[in-house]
Each structure stands twice: as C-alpha cells, then as structure tokens.
Amino acid sequence: MATKAIANRIRELRFAAGEMTQSHLALRVGVTRQTIISIEKGKYSPSLEVALRIAAVLDEPFDTVFQYDPALDKEFQKGAKES
Amino acid sequence: MSFKEISTWIMVVLFSGLFFLYALPVIETRSFESAGGEQIFGFILAFVVLVTIAHVVVAIIAPKKANEAEDERDRRIELYGERAGSFALGAVCLFGLAVALITEHRLFANIFFLGLVWSEIVKGLWQVALYRRES
Numbered sequence: 001m002a003t004k005a006i007a008n009r010i011r012e013l014r015f016a017a018g019e020m021t022q023s024h025l026a027l028r029v030g031v032t033r034q035t036i037i038s039i040e041k042g043k044y045s046p047s048l049e050v051a052l053r054i055a056a057v058l059d060e061p062f063d064t065v066f067q068y069d070p071a072l073d074k075e076f077q078k079g080a081k082e083s
Numbered sequence: 084m085s086f087k088e089i090s091t092w093i094m095v096v097l098f099s100g101l102f103f104l105y106a107l108p109v110i111e112t113r114s115f116e117s118a119g120g121e122q123i124f125g126f127i128l129a130f131v132v133l134v135t136i137a138h139v140v141v142a143i144i145a146p147k148k149a150n151e152a153e154d155e156r157d158r159r160i161e162l163y164g165e166r167a168g169s170f171a172l173g174a175v176c177l178f179g180l181a182v183a184l185i186t187e188h189r190l191f192a193n194i195f196f197l198g199l200v201w202s203e204i205v206k207g208l209w210q211v212a213l214y215r216r217e218s
Contacts (some may be wrong), residue, residue, distance in 0.1 A: 031154040034085045038156060046153055 004042050005073035008066050011040050013058045014075075030055040086141065086148040087157045091164075101130050123204045173199065 014020040022040075026033045029050060038044035039054070046054070055065045070076045087210035105126055153161075176195050183192035 030152075031156065032085045032087075032151055034088070035154050035156040044156055050155060 003072065005069055005076070006045055006066060007042060007069070008039065010036070010054060010058070010065060013060055013065060017058050025054070025057060029053045085157070086145070087149050087153050089141050089145075089148070090138060091133065093141070097130060097137070098135050101126055173202075 007015070010025075014025060022036045023033050028038045029036070030053065031046075031050060035044065035046070035050075039046050041049075051066055052062065053063045058065060105122070176199050180192055180195035180199070183189070183195060
C-alpha cells in the first residue's frame with residue numbers, strides 16, 4: 001500500500017526495459033545515479049522536466065511511471081477543506 | 084556517493100579542522116588577540132592547498148565521478164545548505180555588531196550593520212528580479 005502521495009514504478013519499468021541500469025537511465029535523463037536512486041526510493045520528487053524525461057526514456061506514458069494519490073497529499077487535503 | 088557529496092564532505096572536514104585549529108588558541112588564551120592577520124592568511128592558504136589536493140586525489144581515484152555534472156537535486160541541496168549557512172553568518176554578524184557596539188568599535192559596528200542591511204537589499208533585489216522574470 002502506498003504511503004506517499006507521489007509514487008513511481010521506475011525500478012520495475014527499468015527491468016522491463018531490458019534491465020536498464022540506474023547509471024544508464026541517469027545518463028539518458030541528465031542527472032546523477034544518486035538522484036535516480038533517491039527518486040526510485042521516493043525520497044526526492046524530481047522536477048516536471050526530469051519526470052517527463054524519465055517517462056520518455058522508459059518509453060512509457062507519464063502516469064504509468066508516476067502515480068499521484070490526492071488522498072495522501074496533505075496540501076491537497078488542506079486546500080480541499082479550505083475551499 | 085556522488086562527487087558533489089564527496090566534495091562537500093571534504094569541505095566539512097577541512098573547515099572543521101581549520102575552525103578548531105584556529106579556535107583552540109583563542110579558547111586557551113581566552114583572547115581574540117592571539118591570532119592576527121598572518122595566521123588568518125596562513126590558514127586560508129593552507130585550506131586552499133588542502134582542498135585542491137583532496138579534490139585532485141578524489142578525481143584521480145574516481146575520474147568518472149569527477150566528470151559528473153551537477154543536477155537539480157545537487158542544486159536544491161546546495162540551496163538548502165546555503166540557507167543554513169546564511170543564517171549562521173547572519174547570527175555571527177549580529178553577535179559581532181553587538182560586541183562592536185559594547186566595546187565602542189564604531190567602525191566595525193557600522194561595517195557589520197551596513198553589511199547586514201546590504202545583504203538584505205541584495206536578497207530582496209534578487210527575489211524581486213526572479214518574481215518579475217517568472218510572472
């Protein structure tokens with residue numbers, strides 16, 4: 001069960017894409033391997049540009065790579081209560 | 084560990100070493116008069132040399148890492164670090180201002196005071212420019 005508002009399936013999709021390594025994905029996206037590791041673990045949320053590039057490199061639709069659950073987003077819930 | 088992170092570790096270790104080596108005589112003698120311009124210049128020179136050597140050694144050991152360009156995560160981490168560093172610097176400036184006022188060193192009091200005001204002007208102008216550029 002997801003506990004964070006933004007989740008991703010990068011690790012799974014990397015393996016599906018011919019067992020692409022983190023280093024190779026990092027090189028194609030233009031970030032460091034450490035950044036890919038952090039994104040995969042859900043510790044770092046990339047910019048929209050980097051997220052779109054990851055989806056493009058993995059050749060998958062954006063929402064297949066990244067998932068967003070508003071129910072787990074505190075800011076979203078706060079906004080919903082205030083409006 | 085990325086080259087940027089290794090580089091940050093090098094800076095932290097060397098700056099800490101420099102800080103304690105420099106601060107030790109001051110604490111021992113309980114006087115800021117124990118170290119003067121020559122010592123400060125010597126420490127800066129030693130620091131620059133050590134930082135350069137450490138980075139060259141890391142680049143020789145891991146040349147691939149050394150060629151890595153910094154990315155958005157590195158820049159974000161650097162920005163957060165800069166913010167914490169600015170806060171520490173501001174606190175020290177305020178302390179310096181208070182000491183200068185108490186000891187009636189008006190020149191230093193004005194340098195600290197105008198320095199703090201000037202930094203706020205630069206910060207504000209930079210933010211205003213960014214707000215305008217992005218609107």
